[in-house]
Amino acid sequence: MVIFFVLPLLLTVVWSVFERTMFWMEPAFTLFSYENFFFSSRLENFLSSMFHSSISVVCAFFIGFPIAIFIRRRVKKVAQHRVMLLFILPFMVSEIIRIFALRPILSRNGVVNSFLMDMNLIDSPFSIFVFTPTGVVIGEIVSFLPFMIFSTFLALEAIPNYIFEVCSDLGVNRRRMFKDIFLPLAAPGLFAGSVFIFVNGIGIALIPTILGGPGSVNAGLIATQAIIALDFPLAMAVSAIMMFTLMGLLYLGHRLFNLTKLLEPIS
Amino acid sequence: MKKSNAIEVKNLIKTYGDVYALNDVDLNISDGEYYVLLGPSGGGKTTLLRSIGGFIRPDSGSVVIKGKNVNNLPPDKRPTSMVFQGFALFPHMDVVQNIGYGLKIQSIEKNIIDEKVNKMMDLVGLTGLHNRKPHELSGGQQQRVQLARALILENDVLLLDEPLSALDAQLRKDMCIELKRLQKTVGISFVHVTHNQEEAMSVADRIAIIADGKMIEEGTPQEIYNKPKKQFTAEFLGEKNILIGKIHNLNKSKIVLHINNDKIEIANNNYNVSKNQEVRVSIKSESIQIKKNIKSKTNEKNSIVGKVSEITFLGQFVRYLVLLSNDQEIQVRSSQEVPNLKLNDQVILYWKLDDFILHSE
Incomplete structure (x- = not known):
């Protein structure tokens, strides 16, 4: 834990205040990298990538959670894990290929646009599906949706069957069932899935690289670009900022929802 | 005067594949009677109870509750409430929320719910435990919450599916006395499933011995125990x-x-x-x-x-x-x-x- 988690994080922070040299860096204490980050378009990009990740999280919730509920409630017990396996299958393909494959699907003359054109639903093809922030959000949802389904399904699977029988005895309708039973009992899973998607949304450089246009840069991509430019302190600073932002969010979540209580096992 | 029937079960049949879980069962339970379905595991007593509650749809036969045929009604539309096996509480709700939930979904005013919940908590002996979560309660207390959650709906019949099976022997004895007292207080019919004869004897007004999907015999605890008509009953009881x-x-x-x-x-x-x-x-x-x-x-x-x-x-x-x-x-x-x-x-x-x-x- 210390070697693989705490130490790299500490090094990240320490290196971020080092001074940049031609090819590496030298020990110093300078906030130049942070200035470089906060007083440039990088900050704006960072914030917008947080915003886009949030949208991905919300979309994944509205798509993934109902799927998980459906599997828990409507699929036979013996088949449930097999169905879950279906969502693992895409991971057998390299992520680069998976995301790259979205380009022909979403592009101006791609599958989605031609389908919509053929159905006469639109007159001219949408061009916002790729090389735009929208494309990045779509890519993130496609990539990370299984994690939302897994984590919420696991939480739902832990709900004992008697709960549903009690509900049918009391006459609980679907809306109330969702609000009073599924949402609170799957909250730990929802939280885990959301954090995962959010973190990867701002951190993984691959998706904006392949699907994003010039305007869509996330924190991971800023760091990658800094490394390419041999500005290691800047890359470290970006990583450190990302880290502190997440810790801040977790703390906020803890204060608002009392996460430890949320993550307690259901007895 | 003969008491009217709370529950009339006629020719009830339920099969799973070619196994008869219920094989032509007839049953009459009076108003305000404490009726126990006693029998070995897998004998069909729970299937019978669940058919009365509407959780299982029998293949044929009829269930009449309070003079009304309820064959095609779902559990919540029947005048029955169920106490489930094990500790079937909502884990994320406290005692008050658990008990009041059935009324809450009927959109009843909050102050009326609170009043009823308080009354019910006193009745089942949960006074002062308002804000405890299920995992902070003992087994006996959890079952009391289940009882309160079911009784607060003021239905005509309370169905109890092995309500005490998860409790230890001493607690089970105490709860038997409690159940009997509770039934006398609220005055509705209780139908209680158990495989424990001591439990059955101590709470029942009448006992039905159920095995192999059939009603073997029924009678008062004294009749069943002292003068069993069937050999099965004699063998089963001790x-x-x-x-x-x-x-x-x-x-x-x-x-x-x-x-x-x-x-x-x-x-x-x-x-x-x-x-x-x-x-x-x-x-x-x-x-x-x-x-x-x-x-x-x-x-x-x-x-x-x-x-x-x-x-x-x-x-x-x-x-x-x-x-x-x-x-x-x-x-x-x-x-x-x-x-x-x-x-x-x-x-x-x-x-x-x-x-x-x-x-x-």
Whole structure:
């Protein structure tokens, strides 16, 4: 834990205040990298990538959670894990290929646009599906949706069957069932899935690289670009900022929802 | 005046594949009656209860509750509430929320719910535990919450599916007394499923013995225990000794039975039997007296000789296994240890004339 988690994080922070040299860096204490980050378009990009990740999280919730509920409630017990396996299958393909494959699907003359054109639903093809922030959000949802389904399904699977029988005895309708039973009992899973998607949304450089246009840069991509430019302190600073932002969010979540209580096992 | 029926079950049949879970069951339960379905596991008693509650749709037959056929109604539309096996509470809600949830979804005003919940909590003995979560409650308290959650809906019938099976023995005894008291207080019919005969005897007004999807027999606890009509009941209710014999002679008051070389007499309670017929008779293990055999022959008329094959000390009782001359074992439960009785000692077993019950089939 210390070697693989705490130490790299500490090094990240320490290196971020080092001074940049031609090819590496030298020990110093300078906030130049942070200035470089906060007083440039990088900050704006960072914030917008947080915003886009949030949208991905919300979309994944509205798509993934109902799927998980459906599997828990409507699929036979013996088949449930097999169905879950279906969502693992895409991971057998390299992520680069998976995301790259979205380009022909979403592009101006791609599958989605031609389908919509053929159905006469639109007159001219949408061009916002790729090389735009929208494309990045779509890519993130496609990539990370299984994690939302897994984590919420696991939480739902832990709900004992008697709960549903009690509900049918009391006459609980679907809306109330969702609000009073599924949402609170799957909250730990929802939280885990959301954090995962959010973190990867701002951190993984691959998706904006392949699907994003010039305007869509996330924190991971800023760091990658800094490394390419041999500005290691800047890359470290970006990583450190990302880290502190997440810790801040977790703390906020803890204060608002009392996460430890949320993550307690259901007895 | 005859009480009206709260529940009438007619010709109920439920199959799983080619297994009959319920095979033509008829049942009448009166208003305000504490009715217990007792039987071995897998005998169909839970299926019967769940059919009454609407959780299982029977293949054929009808369930009438309070004069209304409820065959096609879902559980929440029937005038029944259910207490489930185990601790079936909402884990994320506290005691008050759990109890009040049934009323909350009926969109009843909050202050009315609060008032009813408080009343119910006092009734079932949960006073002061308002904001505890289920995992902060003991097993007995969790079952009380379930009871309150079901009773607060003020339905005509309360169904209890093995409500005490997850509790330890002492708590179960206490809860039996509580359940009986509760039922008297609220005055509605309780239908209680259990495989524990002690539990059944202590709460029931009437007991039905259910096995193999059939109603074997029903009656008051005294009738079922002391004078079981069916051999199954006799065997199921505790340590019963079943002997097979041939009727040697009979008159209006007595039947003389040959069991191998031994001859025993039993009281004739208008049994429909004839001479030379082979019959089964049973006697409860606690009705048999045991003493050491000094002489080789005994002059007691209602007695049989045997050899002690096992002695088990059970606290309140001592249980002897006695091997008869025909190699059959008989259990004897004695409240006092017989002095100096050792394994392989010859003993005499004797009993009162009417302790033996004859089973016709």
